[in-house]
Amino acid sequence: MKILQVERLTRAAFAPFGEVIELDGARHFPINGGTTERFHDLARVDVTDGGGRTLINLFRAQPRALPVEIALMERHPLGSQAFIPLQAGRYLVVVAPAGEFDPAHMRAFWTDAWQGVNYAKGVWHHPLLALDRVSDFVVVDRGGEGPNCDELQLARPWRLAFEASADLAA
Incomplete structure (x- = not known):
């Protein structure tokens, strides 16, 4: 089985695949008479190809047990x-x-x-991998005509390996 090292999610490391959605370092300013802080323009929604429209969904992910094996990408x-x-x-x-x-x-x-993530159009990714507990996510993606989900079974599964500093392997 092949091993894939897990690293901490940062904007710089994830940039080739999309955007990290987080408040740290985000442009922000007060609105609504100073009662609300707006964190502005955190990710680019790119869904208009082929007449697509924006969907807002809720996904409820079941927790995965470690060790995690990767056998499917989409x-x-x-x-x-x-x-x-x-x-x-x-x-x-x-x-x-x-x-x-x-x-x-x-x-x-x-x-x-x-931290959230925004996968760029066409980027391969594994389905949700929640840890510890059932986890809810708001998911913003594309609705409309045309096939918009390709799945690929890997020839051999990969196992995720964690750095000691990740404190996830325990």
Whole structure:
């Protein structure tokens, strides 16, 4: 079985695959007479190809037990897909660049507290990998005509490996 090292999710590390949705470092300003703080323009929703429209969904992910094996990847060729957690919690993100799937270019990340992700159009990713408990996510993606989900079974599964500093392997 092949091993894929899990790394901390950061904006810089995830940039080839989309955007990290987080408040840290975000542009923000007060609105509504100073009673609300607006964190502005956190991710680009890209869903209009082929007449697509924006959907807002709620996904409820069941927790996965460690060790995690990766045997399936998927992509959405006609639009981006954003996952925004509704509570602080740990989950894993496994991605590969858009285009022809190459397992040698897969990367895995662990999230920190309230981080969300916005997968760019066509980026390969594993379905939700919640840890610890049932986890709810707001998901913003594409609705409309045309096939927008390609799934790929991997020839051999990969096992995720964690750095000691990730504190997830315990």
